[in-house]
Amino acid sequence: MHENARRFDVDALLSIARLSSPRLSSKGDIAFSAVIPDLGANKNRPEIRVVWREGGESYYQGEGDSMPSWSPDASKLAFASRRGSGKGEKGSGLYIVGRGGEPRRVAWFTHGVSELGWASATKVYVVAPVADEKTRDKDGDYVATDRLPLWFDGSGLVAGLADQIHLVDAESGRTSRLTSEDLGVLTAEPCGNSIYYVTLRRWVDPLDTVVKSVPISGGEPETVLEGLTVSQLRCINGRLFMLAHKREIGLASHSKLYLLEDRGKTSCLTCGILDRNIWSIAGGFGGEPVIVYADRGRSVIAAVEGRVEDLVRGDMIVVQADSNGEEVVYIASSPTEPPEVYRFKGGDVERVSSINRWVVEEFRLYKPRRVEVEAEGEVVEGWYIEPEGEESKPLILFIHGGPKGMYGYGFYGEMQLFASEASQWPTPTPGVATGMKRSSPT
Numbered sequence: 001m002h003e004n005a006r007r008f009d010v011d012a013l014l015s016i017a018r019l020s021s022p023r024l025s026s027k028g029d030i031a032f033s034a035v036i037p038d039l040g041a042n043k044n045r046p047e048i049r050v051v052w053r054e055g056g057e058s059y060y061q062g063e064g065d066s067m068p069s070w071s072p073d074a075s076k077l078a079f080a081s082r083r084g085s086g087k088g089e090k091g092s093g094l095y096i097v098g099r100g101g102e103p104r105r106v107a108w109f110t111h112g113v114s115e116l117g118w119a120s121a122t123k124v125y126v127v128a129p130v131a132d133e134k135t136r137d138k139d140g141d142y143v144a145t146d147r148l149p150l151w152f153d154g155s156g157l158v159a160g161l162a163d164q165i166h167l168v169d170a171e172s173g174r175t176s177r178l179t180s181e182d183l184g185v186l187t188a189e190p191c192g193n194s195i196y197y198v199t200l201r202r203w204v205d206p207l208d209t210v211v212k213s214v215p216i217s218g219g220e221p222e223t224v225l226e227g228l229t230v231s232q233l234r235c236i237n238g239r240l241f242m243l244a245h246k247r248e249i250g251l252a253s254h255s256k257l258y259l260l261e262d263r264g265k266t267s268c269l270t271c272g273i274l275d276r277n278i279w280s281i282a283g284g285f286g287g288e289p290v291i292v293y294a295d296r297g298r299s300v301i302a303a304v305e306g307r308v309e310d311l312v313r314g315d316m317i318v319v320q321a322d323s324n325g326e327e328v329v330y331i332a333s334s335p336t337e338p339p340e341v342y343r344f345k346g347g348d349v350e351r352v353s354s355i356n357r358w359v360v361e362e363f364r365l366y367k368p369r370r371v372e373v374e375a376e377g378e379v380v381e382g383w384y385i386e387p388e389g390e391e392s393k394p395l396i397l398f399i400h401g402g403p404k405g406m407y408g409y410g411f412y413g414e415m416q417l418f419a420s421e422a423s424q425w426p427t428p429t430p431g432v433a434t435g436m437k438r439s440s441p442t
Contacts, residue, residue: 135160191235283323297408317410
């Protein structure tokens with residue numbers, strides 16, 4: 001922190017860029033999405049940034065640019081975007097760009113894009129909503145449904161829409177639909193000659209999932225696994241790994257790492273060796289799967305090989321991560337550092353981006369302290385920020401249930417703002433209670 005650091009204020013909070021979707025190519029190039037607020041124009045500027053392994057950067061900026069995905073040979077980058085769309089045109093497109101070229105619109109999906117990736121060297125799979133024409137009028141301003149939810153913020157009316165897998169030829173743009181799931185596709189992952197995906201058995205039970213596969217060449221889907229609640233699929237060296245649980249305690253059950261060994265048969269790779277919730281599978285590292293798991297207010301990047309070997313651990317929250325077998329790229333924040341992109345290779349960590357570095361350099365930021373509170377024989381963790389000044393301060397409590405949602409060693413801009421404001425709080429009027437002395441907990 002600079003000695004002349006300013007007070008963290010509302011404009012600073014609103015100006016912090018949001019980073020997501022770090023993707024590492026087979027050659028070590030990094031792509032990620034950034035949404036950069038423009039307060040003067042009262043809008044967000046989405047863009048995709050590429051950091052080339054041999055040096056230099058490229059920038060792609062257009063309306064809705066997001067979800068970058070490298071082709072297997074790292075020669076092309078696919079992404080979703082609304083760039084070039086006409087006024088009032090709904091949906092989002094699939095764009096592809098080669099190094100040094102201009103993004104090319106390959107396909108358009110009227111109801112947007114939920115997920116995309118490369119199914120082969122020449123094919124891109126896209127998970128995109130398809131409308132059930134029986135439930136929607138031609139203008140799309142009403143739907144007839146007996147299912148919930150009806151509305152999602154940012155998406156509008158979603159009843160009568162179900163995500164399906166589409167296959168797009170990267171050169172011609174020819175598009176075919178591979179699935180017609182009544183309850184939609186939750187997530188998909190190519191592995192071998194098939195695309196595996198997760199769907200629901202019953203719409204009233206979001207934990208009752210089924211894993212199916214469909215040939216990339218087309219054909220009828222087949223059920224390959226039932227009985228687990230699956231949240232993510234990841235193909236590593238031709239093997240399909242899953243994040244899943246058996247609903248031991250319902251929605252709050254810890255997700256564990258499973259391997260699909262054969263149709264209907266799995267093995268749990270972290271059962272008995274990791275009593276923590278796994279957030280994601282990042283890919284492979286040294287031939288073994290890499291996971292991100294939660295641990296006492298922080299998240300950890302680790303490899304699983306009969307045991308859990310931590311690769312990157314610290315007082316930080318890893319938001320998302322990706323690996324190409326030799327290195328890991330990830331987005332992380334710490335209590336006094338907003339999110340940035342980092343690379344882990346050979347035991348060393350390198351910061352790749354500096355989009356939010358100005359916050360650290362310009363403003364006074366507060367590091368929270370971890371505390372434990374015992375109640376009814378149970379120990380509950382918490383963190384608090386202590387503003388400057390000897391006078392009493394207002395007490396603000398942020399109470400969050402766990403363990404799936406948690407506070408901890410991440411950057412929480414609104415809490416920095418409150419602590420900054422509390423540091424300037426005037427001396428209280430005698431006789432007026434303002435709360436606990438010198439503390440503003442998070």
